[in-house]
Every structure is written in structure tokens, then in C-alpha cells.
Amino acid sequence: MQSAPGAQVAGPSVEDGHGQNANGVGAGPVTAHDVEPCANETADRIATGIVTVVPVLMLGVVVWQAWAELLYWHDFLVFALMYVTTGLGITVGFHRHFTHRAFATSKPVRATLAVMGTMAIEGPITAWVADHRKHHAFSDQHGDPHSPHVDHGHGLRGALRGLAHAHVGWLFLHTQRANKRRYAPDLVDDDTIAFIDRTTLWWIGLGLVLPFGLGYALGGTIQTALTGLLWGGAMRILLLHHVTYSINSLCHFFGRRRFDTGDQSRNLAWLAPLTFGEAWHNNHHAFPTSAAHGLRWYERALDPSAIVIGALRRLGLVWDVVTISGERQAAKLATAAR
């Protein structure tokens, strides 16, 4: 389906709140009404710290495991299965469907995608979507929760500070987190999604029980169950987190800008396969509702999320998939060139 002109908004509240497109350029100044206060900042920071640091510490266990020759072929299989499941939950689910409505689908598929994404431990779904819509509304301006370019100073020091903030530092701050009621009212009012949001810890637990069970099923011992947990849990979380964080940091700093989006979003080809196509980030800021972030044929080949959405469409599981015609892309390029 061709997207309607009015469909270029990141979410309803962004359109309602600012009357702007999803690039956020020219969005009014951020107000207190845009920001979600944190109920218990210390507890939030401790939880975020544990989730961030423990997988890094587990790298030490992996080194020991390799040295002790306890590394099994099925560890990599469990890792790959969990990485793909939770990664697509974020890219196809949290990002392209829930945040940008790049396609429509049934309640069971929505619930499945929401659970898959929640297992990635990137926060409850509603907060994730609200923060990301706010990122589009204020992209690289004051109000963007994770811009590497706002208020970090100049020169190399400012660049490194900005990258650190966009990559992981912002997760510990709550000054620009999006007001969920304002930025994601569609999810707040959806009973199924609200339930999955409330029970986030269950799904995080499921994301750890699954690799433990897979390790046991494939190897038959508690030891293989534990190495399954190590790879399908800790190592999968470590890689997927830093790959996701790289969209916020590297893809607003390094790479090519085909479209003049009024922000610093960039296409970073080498990161595309690992991010399931999300690294075509300048394309994404140019056409936020597009189901495909890779727009040229070779970009599309490195956009696994778009390939999955295409397969789901052929199976009849998703519909109203938003595509951007060559003419619209050319028109956007011509506007920038004038």
C-alpha cells in the first residue's frame, strides 16, 4: 500500500502535540508536559546498571568457557535463535509496527511481537515507543532523549561525550523521557499491550528460561543448559543492546546522508545486517512510516526486517504495508537539492 501523505507522522501524539512531521524539524520547544517523571530514579538506575554491566562481566565467563573447552556448537545456535527472535521483536515489532505503524496486523501477531521485543530487555514497550516517537519529534534538537549533538560541548571531547550519551548514558537520565500518555496513547489504551507492559519482568524471565531450556534440550545436561543461558541470555543481550544503542549513537554521527532530513541521521551500511536493516537510518528519518528502511535494491538486501515483513505479508499475517514509491523518493531528493 502506498502511504497516504498524512501518514508520515511517527505517532498520533506527535502529530497532535506538534502538528509537525516525524522529522521533528520545527517542532515547538519541549515542555514539562512532554516529559515523563521517573517514579524511583535510583532503583531505575540500579536496574539499568545491572542489565548493562552483567552481560559485560559474563564475557569473562565466555573466555574461561573457551579456555576450558566447554564451548558447544549448540551454544551458537541458541545465541542465533534468541538474537533473531528478540532482535526482530525490536525492529519489526517495537519500531516498525508499534512506533511507526508501517503495517497493520492481528491482535495475536501484535502480542507475539510485543513479547519478543520485551524479551530484549530494552525497557517496557510503552516507554520504548514513547521515547522513540519523541526522538523523531525533536531529532537532534533540545528534547531528543538521545541526541549525540545537543549540549555536549565542542571538539573531540564534545563528540565523545555526545556519543557516550547517545549510546548508553541517556539510559541513566530521565530529564527527556517521553510522557507516555502524550506520545503513546494508542498503546496505553490497548489492553493487551498494557498487560504485556505491566508484566515486563515475566517476559524478561521467559527470555532467559528459553535459552536455558534450549541448552538443556540440545545438550541434555545442566551444564549445557547453563552455557545456553550464557550465550542465548547474556551474550545475546550484550550484542543486541550495543547494536541497538549504535543506531542512536553511530547512525546520528557516521555514514552517508542521502536525504536532507534536517537532523544528523545517517545510513551506515556495515551496521545494516546486524541491526536487521535499522542502520539505513537516514532513509528511516526521511520516511519514518516506511516498512523498508533499505530503499535501494542493495540496501533492501541488507534489510532483514523488511524481508520478514514482506514474507509475513505474503502469508497474510500482516497487511497495509507502507511502501515509498521511487517518485516520492525522487521528490524528496529534489526538494533538498533546490
Ligand SMILES: [Zn+2]
Ligand atoms: Zn534517529
Ligand SMILES: [Zn+2]
Ligand atoms: Zn523510528
